[in-house]
Amino acid sequence: MRVRRGLGHLIYAKGDAASHAVDIVGADITIYCHALDLTACPAELLASIGTLIGKIAKRNGDEHYVACR
Secondary structure: OOOOOOEEEEEEEOOOOOOEEEEEOOOOEEEEEEEEOOOOOHHHHHHHHHHHHHHHHHHOOOOOOOOOO
């Protein structure tokens, strides 16, 4: 997967915050923050990861992304 310059993704264990974007002051960079619920059962966690990968690939304009299920 390609990541465009000025765009990043932070994936962390789920907390109380919803997914959101953060613009870095003084730089042309946006960080998209995503949370995964690590208390979910393995099948749900893998499904969440697959969904997240799809969202990241779409946001990055990666036309070569193929979903793995």
